[in-house]
Amino acid sequence: MTAMREILRSDRLVLREITVADLPALERIFGDPLCMRHYPSVKDGAATRDFFERLAFGSYEKNGFGLWAMIDRRSGDLLGDCGITLQETSSRTEPEIGYHLWRDHWGKGYATEAATACRDHAFSVMGLSRIVSIVSLENLPSQKVAERVHQRREIFSKQNAAGETVERYLYISEKTSGT
Numbered sequence: 635m636t637a638m639r640e641i642l643r644s645d646r647l648v649l650r651e652i653t654v655a656d657l658p659a660l661e662r663i664f665g666d667p668l669c670m671r672h673y674p675s676v677k678d679g680a681a682t683r684d685f686f687e688r689l690a691f692g693s694y695e696k697n698g699f700g701l702w703a704m705i706d707r708r709s710g711d712l713l714g715d716c717g718i719t720l721q722e723t724s725s726r727t728e729p730e731i732g733y734h735l736w737r738d739h740w741g742k743g744y745a746t747e748a749a750t751a752c753r754d755h756a757f758s759v760m761g762l763s764r765i766v767s768i769v770s771l772e773n774l775p776s777q778k779v780a781e782r783v784h785q786r787r788e789i790f791s792k793q794n795a796a797g798e799t800v801e802r803y804l805y806i807s808e809k810t811s812g813t
């Protein structure tokens with residue numbers, strides 16, 4: 635058995651690299667209409683596997699980071715994913731913190747805890763000087779998380795998969811000397 639690579643720990647959580655054994659639990663999240671309420675559609679199993687092939691396995695190889703499994707340290711259960719991927723923003727491609735939790739685990743501050751740990755990891759371990767989160771204008775729970783994690787917010791326009799122009803919030807954290 636290959637050891638699972640642990641990335642970081644916070645009070646209640648471990649973030650570690652995702653493995654193929656995690657895919658059924660992640661497929662449940664991405665196939666659930668409530669969890670995907672602020673996305674264009676739910677993803678079936680194949681689309682979820684493609685998504686993690688690109689943003690987890692492929693990204694680990696190419697960039698050394700990606701979406702990671704969010705594990706409850708006490709129970710060992712997978713609560714969702716949280717991690718850092720390269721995303722298009724207004725004028726560049728840049729590292730972004732994203733998070734998705736199974737709905738039974740909402741409202742307990744897990745996304746805030748995991749995303750804060752990713753921000754600190756980005757600055758102190760990865761040596762980044764800026765990290766962002768992209769959130770849709772309707773996704774209030776995610777905005778609450780991003781407000782706690784980041785320093786300021788802008789708005790930008792991007793093309794969605796259907797070629798339409800859509801607006802997104804861009805939450806930004808920048809490393810200051812002393813951070």
Ligand SMILES: CC(C)(COP(=O)(O)OP(=O)(O)OC[C@H]1O[C@@H](n2cnc3c(N)ncnc32)[C@H](O)[C@@H]1OP(=O)(O)O)[C@@H](O)C(=O)NCCC(=O)NCCS
Nearest residue numbers: 669733734735740741742743744745746768769775776778
């Ligand atoms: C966005 C998400 C990750 C937030 O995770 P979380 O761990 O619940 O975050 P928090 O516990 O810090 O709560 C954040 C806000 O979520 C909202 N929230 C909490 N429990 C909720 C529930 N059961 N139902 C709806 N909203 C809820 C609250 O507005 C809360 O803000 P508050 O602290 O002012 O009450 C989670 O809702 C989720 O996985 N959503 C689906 C995927 C998604 O949209 N990801 C973000 C893409 S940008």
